Amino acid sequence: MDGELGAFLRSRREARRPVEVGLPEGPRRRTPGLRRAELATLAQVSVEYLTRLEQGAPFVDRWRQRPVTAARTGLLTVRHPAAGLLRLNVETLELAEADPQRLVVQLPADAATAIALDQLAGRRPGQLRAVAG
Template identity: 60%
Template sequence: MDKRELGAFLRSRRERLRPQDVGLPSGPRRRTPGLRREETAVLAHISTEYYVRLEQGRAPRPSAEVLAGIAGALRLTDAESDHLHVLAGTAPTRTRLHRRDVRPSILALLERLPRTAGFVVSAAFEVLAWNDLAAALMEDFAQLAPEDRNLARRAFPGPEHSDTPLYGISDAAEFRHQVVMKLHATLARYPTDPAVTGLVDELRDTSPDFARLWERRDVQPAPMLTKTFRHPAVGDVTVDCDTLTLTDRDQHLVLYSAPPGSPGAEALALLNVLGAQASDHLY
């Protein structure tokens, strides 16, 4: 049970709600945003004292029934409710360290994919494996040290690398928000993994944007269905974006493809010919 993070998450969800969102009168002007603690407690069918202690990180582990009541009171989504249970220690957790070894069958699949850029990322956004077209579209990850293959670091490079481009993608702001949301969930699953905790601490210290988004404690990213890369060698490359979850290792296989005959497909075909050297000196 992560008492401190559980309390902060509850507070952030409570403060985003308005009384009218849960069927309560707005009443006189309020000094703080969102629902009052006593209102949340009434809606969750628990005592105000106990709810206050939960937000302050002083309460014992709540039962599944109490968490369900709080989730209903705060109008949590399924993803937020799952996150609440993980923080409270009432949901199954994975091994202490997140996995970085990629299944051999996935490595083989990457090489067999026709006209598709594909790569595998860990729960902490480390690029673990990739095919040639992904290297040509993004960068040649083989030329980077393992710690520099992290897409979260690429998204929030810190002030000394603030001019580092994020592969020219059209949805950079949305991607950064998604990174923060997913890292919140990753930290809840691996609270003692030094690679995860160290990454989060580093980004909070070096990136004001990351720190600001982190305090929002959003945990349900919107799916990214299409993405446009502004590639210096071939111009704009618009692709379909599909992410497949590899549940046994808590990894994701990301695939960028384009419909046959589309400008995006033609650009990918050209990149396939040019190879990774097309972007080696550009990113």
């Protein structure tokens, strides 16, 4: 499992061209695909955080050391005052009973929710949010 998250993130970042996410190509690129700074800006996280994710530091060791109980999945429906009905696929990984930490992942369950979330976040619809593949 070591390096799998980082390899996945790097492969997805390198597979996207800047023009695909609304950025100029630029005259000189030393890396294929998006630069870390570009992806960090689009994802609204720091470059340092993205670098740590690619290196696997924040999650791999921490979650490997603790027993994870069974994942819970489901569909969450929320009515937002401006965006209307939002449908989210939710997966929760909880640690053992003695540790109250949990990891919750929420992704749009349909295209209408994805578009509404993009608009709420001030992104162009379809801009980088979650990359499948």
